[in-house]
Amino acid sequence: MIESENPNTLDEPVVQTILRDIKMIGFKLYHVILPRGNAANVLRDWDLWGPLILCLIMAIFLSISAVDEQKALEFTIVFVVVWCGAAIVTVNGQLLGGNISFFQSVCILGYCIFPLTIATIIIGVIQNQTILLKLPIVGGAWFWSSFASYGFLGSSVPESRRLLAVYPVLLFYLVIAWLVVVQ
DSSP states (O other): OOOOSOSOOSSSOHHHHHHHHHHHHHHHHHHHHSOOTTHHHHTTSOOSHHHHHHHHHHHHHHHHTSOGGGHHHHHHHHHHHHHHHHHHHHHHHHHTTOOSOHHHHHHHHHHTTHHHHHHHHHHHHSOSOOHHHHHHHHHHHHHHHHHHHHHHHGGGSOGGGHHHHHHHHHHHHHHHHHHHHTO
16 A cells, blocks of 8 residues: 655645645556455545546436537436445445444445446447447446455445345446446
8 A cells, every 4th residue: 555654734835735636546457457455455545536537427428428418418317326335335334333434335336436437438448439330348347346346345245245245336337337328
């Protein structure tokens, strides 16, 4: 984990703070790209900057490809689905006896939309695609997002209730993947 040498960050320049936060976002995205066994410790120090940036990128790319009258609606739908969906999945995990904080879980779910954000960018850049081209790209991103989030969230719920906690996560990413496919 990347930590600053000086634990007192009140006196540091704004540029240094922004660079430190960008490094932390990159470090967490690295662990989403290559999920490993020790990845659960990475997101103990949660933040919502990375998930917010990923959500905004996805919402902007999906709203650009929407019909002119529905651009604002598309942006709003993506934003609400990501944040409310993450909150609902998090509350479900808490009710099932999860030992992870609310914002940690929202942070993990938000960072794990990174593969779907990449799929959104790829589909947005390559215009005039058929659904046969979109499905494998988005399907792979959905699997990657689900696999990465399971690596983070799987150990936070008792094993007897793990399936009940993972199923809503799969549905959460499936809804986001569907929004990407129908763009």
